[in-house]
Amino acid sequence: MVTRFLILLMALWLLPLPAPAQNRAKVERQFQNWLQQEIWPEAKAAGVSRKTFKSAFSGVALDWDLPDLVPPGSTPQVPRQQRQAEFGVPAKYFNRGGLNGATSTGRQMLQRHADTLARVEAKTGVPGRIVIAIWGRESAHGRAKIPHNVFRVLGTKAFMSTRADYFSQELIAALQIAQAGHVQASTMKSSWAGALGQPQFMPSSFLKYAADGTGDGRADIWGSEADTLMSIGHFLAEHGWQKGRDWGFEVKVPASVSCSLEGPDQGRSIADWEALGITRVSGRPFPAAERPGQGFLMMPAGRYGPAFIVTPNFYVLKDYNKSDLYALFVGHVGDRIQYGVGDFTAPWQGLDKLYRSEVAAMQRGLEALDHDVGGADGLVGFKTRRSIGLWQESQGKEPRCFPDSSIKSLTSN
Known part of the structure; x- marks a missing residue:
């Protein structure tokens, strides 16, 4: 019996290691070669010095725990489970604790930063409640820990992910940020997706939209709350925020109006939606200034949840994060912060659990x-x-x- 057990142990010991364990060392070498042969020439052409490049990648290895990786020789696969909350179950995204916390802290921040927010709105047209709601969602108003080395994250994703070209561009942008001295390369921390600072800008967005909110000539989205708020407002303004328009309204959609009419490419005036029988859940009419403007049907859970007529500003919020739920959360929390509105009238119904x-x-x-x-x-x-x-x-x-x-x-x- 003992002999048989020992033979079995020997056989298991002699079995080959799983392919990923065998190949990781080889892939790491390929990664280092790729950095030197492909990324360095691009970085140099973008004005990055060798000193900055070496500092950024000192000790950097691949992060095998990141999602959506496609190591060399493998085939991209759709993940079995959804890891991003913004694209998951609506009811979970709008959980009670998250809504209450974002509202309570948001009201405090709205008061604390009233002067800065007034300057942001005067310059960009974006209401303070919207800026505060985004800041809270992105980094808990600057309190969230942002633990990842941005060069490790972006390097890994640029080398072996489903969106390698996109992350390669972001990697070069991150190097340019370090080269310009906005922050030291060794202290550039990001989310698991490579987003930076309190507003969680991707590096290319920092280069385009980071703004000075204090008048000191710098745009410090890591340490300055005023710069963070001005940067968020500037981003939305540059993406087409329409001053004076709301983001949207919860509505009742009669059975005679198909949910297949949803989408930003099927807009019509809010007055026309009203003529189809769509009404606000509050019973109040749509604001007179909004009725001639374009609106869009938005039903993030189909007939299993609340429905909305949203304005072009909703899709500006989606430029900040491509999720319908994210944009809806920001608009709704902003309304809760400033106007004290309650929950959506229609409930999020239970949905079948699907992978x-x-x-x-x-x-x-x-x-x-x-x-x-x-x-x-x-x-x-x-x-x-x-x-x-x-x-x-x-x-x-x-x-x-x-x-x-x-x-x-x-x-x-």
Whole structure:
């Protein structure tokens, strides 16, 4: 018996190591060669000195714990689970603790920084409540720990991720920030996605939109609250924020209006939406100044949650973060901070638990039927939602416009 056990142990010991463990050392060498052969020439052409480059990558190795990695020789896969809250279950994103905390602290910050926010609004047209809501969501008003080495994060993602070209550009931008002396390379900390400072700007956004809020000639998004607030306002203004317009309104959508009418490419005047029978949940009319303006139907959970008529400013918020839930959270928290509004009237209903990989399979099924879902990535954006609604209508079903177990048959198409 003992002999048999020893033989088994020897056999297990002689088995080859898993491929990732075998190859990591080789991939690390490829990474270091790639930095020197591909990134350094680009950085040099962008005005980065050899000294800055060496300081940035001193001791930097690949971060194998980051999501969406595609090591050399492997094939990109849609992750089984969703790691980004902004693209997950709506009810979880709008949890009670998160809403209350963002509102309570946001009100304090609105008062504390009233003078700075008045200057931001005068210069950019962006209301203080919106700036404060973004600041809170991005870095808990500067209190969140931002632990990652930006050059390790961006280096890893530029070398082996599903968006390598994008992260390569961001890596060069980060090197330019260090070269310009905005912050020392050795102290440049980021999120796991490479976002910097209190407003969580990607490096290219810092170079374009970071602004001086104190008059000292610098844009310090790491240590200056005033610079952070001015930078957020400047970003939104440069992306088209329309002064005087709201971000949106919670509404009731009658059954006669299909949820497949959602999307920024299906806008019409708010008065026209009103003529279709859409009304505000408050019972109040839409503001007279808003009625001629363009509005868009937005139903982030299809018929399983609240519905909204949003303005172009909502999509400016989406330029800050591509998630519908993020933009909705910012607008809603801003309203709670300044106007004391309560929860959405319509509840977030319980949704079937589906893995991101299952949603991607549904999306491929819809693509096979010539629907434009915005890409089979497992993320439920407006194109996926309305495509589901259109397919449900074609099957003689009530359109619900959100993935659930009843449409799993799409995965076999």
